[in-house]
Amino acid sequence: MxxxxxxxxxxxxxxxxxxxxxxxxxxxxxxxxxxxxxxxxxxxxxxxxxxxxxxxxxxxxxxxxxxxTPRDRRLINGIPINEFKSEEKRRKLPKDWTYNTPLYSLTYSDLTSKEIDFLLDIKKPETIKEAYNKGYLVKDNTVFHGNIETDITKEGFRIVKKYPRDMHHIDxxxxxxxxxxxxxxxxxxxxxxxxxxxxxQTLLTDYEWSVEQIDKTLDRWKAQNDESEENLSKIKNFILSMENVESIETRLFNCNVEWKYEDKKRWNTIDPNLCQ
Incomplete structure (x- = not known):
C-alpha cells in the first residue's frame, strides 16, 4: 500500500x-x-x-x-401478482355495488414449511445467499411496486396494474x-x-465547530496546492483574528481560500503572502 x-x-x-x-x-x-x-x-x-x-x-x-427482499406472495384474484395482467375486457358492476364494494381480492400464498424452518441470519452472508438460491429472497427489481386499481367508466370496470407517474421505486x-x-x-x-x-459534535461550542470547518477547507487547500504548513498557519491565524469567527464561512475557489460572513454575499480571497 x-x-x-x-x-x-x-x-x-x-x-x-x-x-x-x-x-x-x-x-x-x-x-x-x-x-x-x-x-x-x-x-x-x-x-x-x-x-x-x-x-x-x-x-x-x-x-x-x-x-x-422476501419473495412476493401477493395474489390478485388467486393469481400471483407478477403473473397478473391488466384486464382488457370490461365487466358490469355487481348488483348493489357501492364505492366500498371490493372488485378484486388481495390475498397471500402460504409460506412453505421449508421457508418457515429456514433460519436467516443477516450477519452471515452465506445464509443470505442460500435464501436467495432457494427463492426465499429475490431481487427487489423483480417485485411489482405499482398499484392495483379498479378502472371504472360508463363502459364498465376492469382491474389494472399501474405505476403512478410520480412514483419512482429505488431497487x-x-x-x-x-x-x-x-x-x-x-x-x-x-x-x-x-x-x-x-x-x-453536540459537545462542541459554536466557535469550535466553526474552527473545524475552517480547518477542513485549509487542509484541502494545502493538499491540492502542495502548500507549506507555514502558509496554512498564516491564513488560519488571519481568519481566527477576526470577530465573530462562529459566523465565518470558507471555501476554495480557483485554488484560493475565500471567506465571508454567513449573512453576506461577497466572498473575499485570502493571499497568504499578505497575512501577518
Missing amino acids: TDVKKNLNLKNLDKLFVEREVNIMCNKNRFHTGDIVYWCHNYGNGIYSVKYGMVDEQYSDAVVIDYL HVSLYPWKVYRSYEKALQEVNDLKKEFMR
Missing part, C-alpha cells in the same frame, strides 16, 4: 480521488456478480443502519448492488468500492462511528 501511494502524484489531487486510486491499484475491494455485501445505509435525518444486498456489477469507482444502490463490506461487522462499525461523531 505504501509503495502505491508513493507512486501517486499527490499534488492537485483531493483526498477522495487519492483514496479511490489507491483502492483500485491495490485491487483492495474487488467484488463479483452475485456476492453478498453490506454497507452503511443513509435513511436521512441522521439515521444510519446496516443494509445488505447482492452485487450486480462493478466499475472502477462504483459497485452496483441490488436490494434483496438498487451504487457505492464507492471502499464503502462496501464483505462482513456485517465492518458495516456496523461505520454506523457506530457515525453515531459517535454525531454525539461528539
Whole structure:
C-alpha cells in the first residue's frame, strides 16, 4: 500500500480521488456478480443502519448492488401478482355495488414449511445467499411496486396494474468500492462511528465547530496546492483574528481560500503572502 501511494502524484489531487486510486491499484475491494455485501445505509435525518444486498456489477469507482427482499406472495384474484395482467375486457358492476364494494381480492400464498424452518441470519452472508438460491429472497427489481386499481367508466370496470407517474421505486444502490463490506461487522462499525461523531459534535461550542470547518477547507487547500504548513498557519491565524469567527464561512475557489460572513454575499480571497 505504501509503495502505491508513493507512486501517486499527490499534488492537485483531493483526498477522495487519492483514496479511490489507491483502492483500485491495490485491487483492495474487488467484488463479483452475485456476492453478498453490506454497507452503511443513509435513511436521512441522521439515521444510519446496516443494509445488505447482492452485487450486480462493478466499475472502477462504483459497485452496483441490488436490494434483496422476501419473495412476493401477493395474489390478485388467486393469481400471483407478477403473473397478473391488466384486464382488457370490461365487466358490469355487481348488483348493489357501492364505492366500498371490493372488485378484486388481495390475498397471500402460504409460506412453505421449508421457508418457515429456514433460519436467516443477516450477519452471515452465506445464509443470505442460500435464501436467495432457494427463492426465499429475490431481487427487489423483480417485485411489482405499482398499484392495483379498479378502472371504472360508463363502459364498465376492469382491474389494472399501474405505476403512478410520480412514483419512482429505488431497487438498487451504487457505492464507492471502499464503502462496501464483505462482513456485517465492518458495516456496523461505520454506523457506530457515525453515531459517535454525531454525539461528539453536540459537545462542541459554536466557535469550535466553526474552527473545524475552517480547518477542513485549509487542509484541502494545502493538499491540492502542495502548500507549506507555514502558509496554512498564516491564513488560519488571519481568519481566527477576526470577530465573530462562529459566523465565518470558507471555501476554495480557483485554488484560493475565500471567506465571508454567513449573512453576506461577497466572498473575499485570502493571499497568504499578505497575512501577518
